[in-house]
Amino acid sequence: MDAAAEGGEHGVALSQTGNDRLPLLANRTYRLAVAPVQDAAGLLLSNIGNEQLKWETTRRASVGLDLSLWHDRWQLSADVFWARTSDLVTRRQLADVAGMRYYWDNDGELTNRGFELSTSARIIEHKDWKLTFGATLGHYKNRIRELASGAFTTDVAGATILTSEGLPAGVFYGWQTRGVYADAGAATADGLGIISANGDKMAYGAGDVRFVDQNHDGIIDDHDRVVLGDPNPDIYGHFNLQLKWRRLALDGLFAYSLGVDAYNAMRQQLESGSSLFNQTTAMENRWMADGQVTDIPRATFGDPMGNSRASDRWIEDASYLKLRTLRLTYDLPLRISAIQGIKVWAAANNLFTLTRYLGADPEFSMSTAVLCQGVDAGLVPSSRSFQLGMKINL
Amino acid sequence: MKHYTLFILAGLLFLTACEDVFETDSDSVVIDNGARIEHPGDSLYSAMGILAQFQRLGERYVLLNELRGDLMTTTSAADKDLQDVANFTVEAGNAYVDRMDYYAVINNCNFALERMDTSIVDYQTKVMLPEYVAIRALRDWTYWQMALTFGRVRYVDRPLLSLESTLADYPDKTIDELAALIIDDLTPYLGTRHLDYGAVDGIQTNTLFVPLEPFLADLHLYLNHYAEAAQLYYDYIYAHQLTISEGYSNDWTTNTRTDASMNHTASYTGEMLFQMAYSSDAREYHPSLIRLAYNTVPGIEPAASFVSMMAERTYFFTPVNGQTIGAYLLSDLRGQAVNRSGRNFPAAYGQFSFQNNEKNLLINKFNDVAANVVGGYDPDNEAVASLTFIRQLPLLRTPHLYLRLAEALNRLGKPSMAFAVLKYGLTDETLADPQKVAPNETAAGETYVNFSWAHYSNGSNQNVGTARRGLGRGLPFDKEIYVIGEQPSLQDSILVVEDMIVDEMAAETAFEGNRFFDLLRVARHRNQWPAYAAGRVSRRFKDVPDAFNRLNDAEIWWIK
Numbered sequence: 028m029d030a031a032a033e034g035g036e037h038g039v040a041l042s043q044t045g046n047d048r049l050p051l052l053a054n055r056t057y058r059l060a061v062a063p064v065q066d067a068a069g070l071l072l073s074n075i076g077n078e079q080l081k082w083e084t085t086r087r088a089s090v091g092l093d094l095s096l097w098h099d100r101w102q103l104s105a106d107v108f109w110a111r112t113s114d115l116v117t118r119r120q121l122a123d124v125a126g127m128r129y130y131w132d133n134d135g136e137l138t139n140r141g142f143e144l145s146t147s148a149r150i151i152e153h154k155d156w157k158l159t160f161g162a163t164l165g166h167y168k169n170r171i172r173e174l175a176s177g178a179f180t181t182d183v184a185g186a187t188i189l190t191s192e193g194l195p196a197g198v199f200y201g202w203q204t205r206g207v208y209a210d211a212g213a214a215t216a217d218g219l220g221i222i223s224a225n226g227d228k229m230a231y232g233a234g235d236v237r238f239v240d241q242n243h244d245g246i247i248d249d250h251d252r253v254v255l256g257d258p259n260p261d262i263y264g265h266f267n268l269q270l271k272w273r274r275l276a277l278d279g280l281f282a283y284s285l286g287v288d289a290y291n292a293m294r295q296q297l298e299s300g301s302s303l304f305n306q307t308t309a310m311e312n313r314w315m316a317d318g319q320v321t322d323i324p325r326a327t328f329g330d331p332m333g334n335s336r337a338s339d340r341w342i343e344d345a346s347y348l349k350l351r352t353l354r355l356t357y358d359l360p361l362r363i364s365a366i367q368g369i370k371v372w373a374a375a376n377n378l379f380t381l382t383r384y385l386g387a388d389p390e391f392s393m394s395t396a397v398l399c400q401g402v403d404a405g406l407v408p409s410s411r412s413f414q415l416g417m418k419i420n421l
Numbered sequence: 422m423k424h425y426t427l428f429i430l431a432g433l434l435f436l437t438a439c440e441d442v443f444e445t446d447s448d449s450v451v452i453d454n455g456a457r458i459e460h461p462g463d464s465l466y467s468a469m470g471i472l473a474q475f476q477r478l479g480e481r482y483v484l485l486n487e488l489r490g491d492l493m494t495t496t497s498a499a500d501k502d503l504q505d506v507a508n509f510t511v512e513a514g515n516a517y518v519d520r521m522d523y524y525a526v527i528n529n530c531n532f533a534l535e536r537m538d539t540s541i542v543d544y545q546t547k548v549m550l551p552e553y554v555a556i557r558a559l560r561d562w563t564y565w566q567m568a569l570t571f572g573r574v575r576y577v578d579r580p581l582l583s584l585e586s587t588l589a590d591y592p593d594k595t596i597d598e599l600a601a602l603i604i605d606d607l608t609p610y611l612g613t614r615h616l617d618y619g620a621v622d623g624i625q626t627n628t629l630f631v632p633l634e635p636f637l638a639d640l641h642l643y644l645n646h647y648a649e650a651a652q653l654y655y656d657y658i659y660a661h662q663l664t665i666s667e668g669y670s671n672d673w674t675t676n677t678r679t680d681a682s683m684n685h686t687a688s689y690t691g692e693m694l695f696q697m698a699y700s701s702d703a704r705e706y707h708p709s710l711i712r713l714a715y716n717t718v719p720g721i722e723p724a725a726s727f728v729s730m731m732a733e734r735t736y737f738f739t740p741v742n743g744q745t746i747g748a749y750l751l752s753d754l755r756g757q758a759v760n761r762s763g764r765n766f767p768a769a770y771g772q773f774s775f776q777n778n779e780k781n782l783l784i785n786k787f788n789d790v791a792a793n794v795v796g797g798y799d800p801d802n803e804a805v806a807s808l809t810f811i812r813q814l815p816l817l818r819t820p821h822l823y824l825r826l827a828e829a830l831n832r833l834g835k836p837s838m839a840f841a842v843l844k845y846g847l848t849d850e851t852l853a854d855p856q857k858v859a860p861n862e863t864a865a866g867e868t869y870v871n872f873s874w875a876h877y878s879n880g881s882n883q884n885v886g887t888a889r890r891g892l893g894r895g896l897p898f899d900k901e902i903y904v905i906g907e908q909p910s911l912q913d914s915i916l917v918v919e920d921m922i923v924d925e926m927a928a929e930t931a932f933e934g935n936r937f938f939d940l941l942r943v944a945r946h947r948n949q950w951p952a953y954a955a956g957r958v959s960r961r962f963k964d965v966p967d968a969f970n971r972l973n974d975a976e977i978w979w980i981k
Contacts, residue, residue, distance in 0.1 A: 056582045057450040061473040064622035064700045069469025070451055072529050077584050124577055125587040126474075126525030132584075226501035329800070 034095040045082040049116055053131035054080040075121065077130050085112045101148045110139040111172075117190075119176050135174040137196060141167025143264075155273050162266035169195050169259060184393065184404040186290040187337045189254060197400045199255040199290050201337035202247065203239040207324045208232065210317045221247050221332060229332065234314035234325030236334045247333075256342040258401020261286025265351070274358040282351045282390070289345035290337075291386050293405040299335035300326030345389040345401070347382035367420035376412045453582060458536040464552040467533035468616070471559055472629055472698075474525045478566065479697040479814040480708035483934040484721070485517060485570050485980060490936030491957045492727045492927055493784070499713070499720035509977045517980050523567045524577075530560035532580035554613040558631035561603040565640070568596040569938055572979035576602070600640045607637055624698040624813070632657060632695055635822055642829055643942050648867075651829035654822050655869035663819045664883070665846055666692075670890040671754035671768055676738045676747045681758040681766045685890055688818065689789045689933075695817040699810070703794045707810040711791055714784035714932075715773075717803045723756075723770040723784055723931075724961035731756035731928060735902050737895030746895035749902075755891035755928050757785075768891075769931045775804055786932050787811060820887050820929045823847075826869070827922050832946055835862035836918040838870065840905055843925050845897050846884035847872040887929050919943060923957070937978075951975050 052074065059073040089108035095101070114133035121130050143165040151158035171192055178191035180200060189200035208214040211233045219240055220230040228246070231237070241251040263284040270277045297307045300323075313323040324334040354374040361369060382389045388408030393399040458464050487493040488507040495507040502516045511518065533556050539549045567574045575591045576599070594602065610633065617627035638653035657663075669688035674680045699707045713720040731753045738748040752758065758766035765772040767785040774780045783804075790813040797808030823842050831839035837859045838852075845851040852858050852872055863870045872884070888903065889896045896903060905921075908914040926939050937954075944953035955972035962968035971977060 052447060052450060052452070056453040057447070058453070058470065059450055061470055062700065062705075063469055063473040063476055064624055064698055065702055067469050067472075067621045068466060069471070069473050070466045071470035071473055072525075072532060072580075072582075073450070075582060075584065075587065079584070122587050123520040124524050124528075124575055124591060125581050126521060126523075126528035128521060130584060224500045225498055226504065227497070 034093075034099070036091075036093045038091045038093075040087075040089045040091070042085075042087045044085050044087070046085065046112070049080065049082060050131055052076070053116075054078055072126065075125055075127055075130050077132055079133075080116070080131055081114055081133060083112050083114050083116055083133070085110055087111075099149075100152065101146070103144075103146050105142065105144050107142045108140070112137045112139070115171075115174075117174075117176070117179075134176055136172040137169055138172055139167055139169040141165065157269070157271040159269045160266070163264040164262055165264050166262050167259070171196055181398050183399055183402050184290075184292040185295045185337060186292060186341070186402050187252070188398045188402075190398070194254065195257055195259050196397050197258050199258070199288065199337070199342060199401070200252050201255050201339065202251055203241075203253060203255070204338050204340055205237045205239060206320075206322050207314050208235055208237055209314075209320050213237075218245055219247055220245065223331070231332060233317055235332050236324045236338070236340070238338070255339045256288030256290070256401070258288055258290075260284045260346075263287075274360065276354075276356045276358075278352070278354045278356070279350065280352040281348060283346075283348045284390070285346045287345045287389075288401060289343050289384060289386070289389065289391075290402045291341045291343050291384075292402055293386060295335055295337075295341045296405075298323065299330060300324065301328060301330030301335055303328075343384050343386070345382065345384040345386075345403075347380055347384065347389040349380040349382075349390060350378045352376050353378055365421070369420070370418045372416050372418070374414045374416070376414070377409050378411060456536070457538050458533060458549070459538050459541060461548065464533070464537060464549055465618070467529070467537075468552050468556060468630075471526060471529045471533065471556060474522070474529060475559060475563070476697045476699055477522045477706065478526065478563065479699075479811075480710060481517065481522075481570075482566060482697075482816070483708070483710060483814065483932065484713075486934045486937040487932055488721070489958070489978060490940060491961055492724055492931045492936055493721055494724045494961050496719055496722055498718045503720060506980065509972060511980050515980070517570075520567065520571065523563050526563045527560050527577065528581055530556050530563070531578060532582070534560070535580055551614045551616050554607075554610040554633070555616045555630040557610070558607060558633055558636065561606055562631045562636060564599060565603060565636075568594070568599045569941070570980050572596060572976075572981065574599060597644070600643050604637060604640050604644075607633055611637070622698075622701050628693055628696050629698055630695075632817065634660075635694070635817055635825075638825065638829075639938075642825055643938075643945065645832070645946060647829045647832040651826060651833060651867075651869040654826040654829065658819075658822055658826070659874075661694075663692075663694075663822065665820060665823055665842075665885050665887055665890075667883075667885045667889065670885075670894075671758060671766075672894060673736065673738055673750060673754070673758070676740075676750070678750055678758075678761045680760065681754065683754070683758065683766050683768055685755050685768050686786060686789045688820070688890075689786060689815055690813055692819040693813070693815040693817075694819065694822075695815070697814040697816065699812050699814075701792060701812065703792075703797065703808055703810055707812075708814060710787045710811055710814075711805070711809050712799065712802045714787055715802075715804055716783075717775050717781070719781065719783055721784060722782060726960040727927060727931070728756060728770070728782065730924070734892060734928075736891075737893040737899050737903075739893065739895030739898065741894070743894065744898070746898050750893075753888075753891040753928050754893075756931075773804070784932055790814065815933065818930070818933075821935065823887060824922060824926050824929065828919070828942070828946075830862075830869070831915055831918045831922065834911060834915070835859075835870070836905060836911070836914040838862045839922065840918050842886065843888045843921060844886040844899075844903060846886045846889070848884050849873050851884075888925055891928055916947070919946070951978055954978070 055076040057074050058070040061069050061071045063069060087108060087110040089106050091104060091106040093104040113136045115135035115137055116131055117134045118129040119132045119134060121127050143163060145163040147161035149159050171190060171194060174192050178189065181188045187200045189198050208231060214231045214233055214235065220228045223229050238247045240247060241253060265280060265282040267280045296304060298309055300306065300310060300313055309323060312321050314321050314325045352374060354372055356370050356372040359369040359371065386403045390409060391403045391406060393402045393404045393406060458467060485506060488495065495504045505511045505515055506517055534553065537549050537553050539547055539553050541548055564574055573593055573595050576594045577591045581587050615627060616630045619626060634653045634657035638650045642650035669685050669691060671681060671683045671685045674682055732751060734753040736750040736752055736754065737746050738750050739746055755768050757768050757771045769786045770782060771785045772780045773783050790811050791809045792812045794808040799805055799808050827839040827842035841847060841851050841858050845857050852863055886896060905914055905917055908917060923939060923943055940954040940957060944950035947953055952973055955969050959965050959968035959972055
């Protein structure tokens with residue numbers, strides 16, 4: 028068989044783009060309406076504008092290679108990219124004389140490096156039968172290179188996101204756990220506690236979460252927080268198959284993402300055991316009796332010991348393989364000159380998802396903001412749907 | 422060419438039709454474009470906006486000034502930051518060190534002051550001037566509270582509207598420098614019409630703005646300018662015809678302490694001259710003073726030394742229309758009354774028992790300014806039957822004026838007249854009686870000793886002594902116990918009366934947020950700061966000598 032590469036292209040691309048999704052009116056000083064009492068409207072300074080604020084700039088370089096083999100039966104392409112985003116838009120603290128806490132500023136640099144591979148092949152190329160296959164695989168690594176004002180945390184729907192030099196953007200920050208104290212003796216042996224608001228040490232007891240005391244000072248506090256997970260996937264992509272028999276075609280599109288951590292903020296609310304909100308059936312396994320071995324702590328109104336705080340209890344592996352679309356198409360045989368062709372099709376979306384993630388859908392997005400990636404705040408998931416359609420080419 | 426022309430014309434049309442795309446104005450905020458405040462609505466909105474921020478200072482006003490006094494303390498259930506304030510062990514990370522809320526008021530005031538066009542007139546009336554003065558006074562009052570809290574302020578008198586301006590250096594002012602600066606700043610505006618927008622959300626808006634005369638009088642009093650202070654207090658009292666009414670008294674109804682008539686707590690709002698007001702909507706911001714004070718697990722409580730002092734005072738029982746003392750009973754009823762059966766009648770504080778049947782001594786005063794949502798509940802407070810929140814926080818009442826007038830009169834060498842404010846009330850009859858007020862003290866005829874108004878001779882509105890409200894109807898008839906006594910010199914009389922005024926301020930205005938300022942002023946009058954205040958405040962600590970030694974350091978009193 029003559030397997031010569033018949034065609035190939037390589038390319039280099041350089042680009043510079045701006046991200047103009049600045050916080051609304053961040054560069055303007057403005058007043059907002061307030062009401063000191065009912066029926067009284069007033070105006071209050073609510074933002075000190077930073078007129079030097081500019082958009083984030085991303086400089087990107089990529090090198091690509093495209094190959095086609097065996098009379099274009101098999102195509103391969105590879106892209107490697109490096110991107111550097113500077114002037115990250117971040118919140119910084121104002122001096123107290125401003126009478127406000129924060130302002131928006133450009134501060135910091137982020138790099139993104141990765142590659143994307145894609146392939147497509149016409150496996151069977153017969154008069155009546157055709158089978159094609161396509162796939163992509165992507166990987167990237169981002170790192171925060173510079174933050175002039177130092178590391179900071181952001182609270183997003185109960186999760187704590189750490190932004191720090193040397194780490195990827197959007198990592199989860201919190202406490203590690205090692206199960207639940209089965210009895211008072213186990214808790215006493217550990218000797219751990221928290222400092223309450225009034226300065227007293229409150230010791231953990233039976234049924235409380237066993238937090239990891241990172242600095243071994245006997246107190247579980249902010250100094251014991253560590254990076255818990257990274258919402259950036261290790262690899263991601265999709266693959267598709269199309270099988271055609273004469274006028275009938277069956278297409279399947281699969282999407283996957285591996286190595287992505289998610290913060291299940293919904294479970295944090297529905298398995299906290301701390302409020303009057305409805306709870307999931309998982310709470311039937313909460314600690315209730317001395318000696319009970321479980322990983323769900325006791326229910327305590329108000330959660331004084333912080334058992335439901337931002338910890339690895341809510342971090343899950345959100346890797347998935349999803350059959351995103353399955354479509355059956357039939358090309359109607361027509362002999363009408365005015366119509367080039369009519370296709371009728373039936374499709375099903377999100378037919379099944381293979382994942383260990385306990386939330387409604389591992390493919391979620393709370394918002395497009397970088398710091399919100401990986402936080403599942405319970406927005407409406409992608410649902411299974413069925414469609415029928417017709418396409419008329421005139 | 423024709424085609425290109427069409428395209429160019431279309432492009433121009435597109436640009437002109439879509440020019441609003443390039444417009445960055447907003448309908449949801451008011452962008453600062455340097456515009457002047459020239460319309461009545463604009464100045465009103467500025468004033469209301471400032472009040473919305475101003476009300477955030479109320480809780481701090483009460484807590485930081487009372488916990489640095491001798492009347493209130495924290496419990497072990499209080500937030501650690503608050504306990505540190507009460508124990509004078511504040512460190513850098515303490516939440517109460519934050520000045521942002523104060524500067525939020527100041528920056529908004531400076532914004533309005535810079536933009537207001539006070540030259541706009543309607544005939545001969547400068548229409549913007551009342552708002553201008555009211556906002557200026559709010560700013561200066563806020564600065565003064567900062568100085569009383571932190572000991573010094575960074576003084577900024579223009580709005581900070583850019584990043585660069587927030588990073589600039591601004592001068593530091595000590596508390597003494599600030600007092601003089603504010604006097605110079607506001608004195609020219611005395612006589613300006615006081616703002617009054619009528620009633621809004623059930624609140625009389627004229628009480629939301631700083632009354633100039635009393636504020637300036639306080640500053641003069643702080644600087645030991647006694648004559649100026651007395652004159653200003655008097656001017657305000659006279660202009661508003663203010664009296665100390667007997668109607669706000671707590672009295673035993675019998676000489677055997679079986680029952681009591683308790684009306685004094687109503688004076689907390691009934692005699693209010695200046696306040697911070699809060700929305701009737703429970704979802705809006707309100708101070709947490711009720712949750713802190715009146716709770717099954719309170720964070721603040723009356724100091725035991727204060728409760729003891731009040732309990733040990735003599736009550737002079739006289740029946741209605743009586744002319745002699747019928748019985749000598751115990752306790753100043755403005756704290757609480759406990760009858761012979763042990764039943765408690767709360768006033769500023771009292772004994773309360775809840776589901777656990779334990780009796781707790783709780784501050785009751787804030788319940789007088791509370792509103793509640795029937796059917797609602799507060800998960801952090803099992804002591805209240807519904808969601809209860811503060812609607813008003815009085816900052817100045819009629820007794821404050823009279824007692825500070827007494828303080829000034831005393832230091833002007835008129836101790837018996839000052840004492841008359843406490844015991845007899847300033848009336849024609851009192852001033853004419855040499856047994857009550859020494860004639861030499863009124864002989865010079867200063868304006869501020871002239872209480873001979875027809876209004877005050879009217880029996881139904883006659884001034885009474887402030888102490889009568891807690892020490893009984895028979896107090897004016899007493900000649901042995903509640904007296905100045907024979908003193909070796911005028912100076913000794915002044916010191917004795919001053920101590921009685923300080924005790925009377927405690928009894929009459931406890932927990933209202935003025936205690937630290939009261940102690941600070943009197944200590945300065947005596948040139949004994951902080952020793953005088955340390956002597957008083959140390960009494961509420963377990964180890965009194967140790968507390969005195971610690972508190973005898975001036976720097977420890979400031980939150981920093």
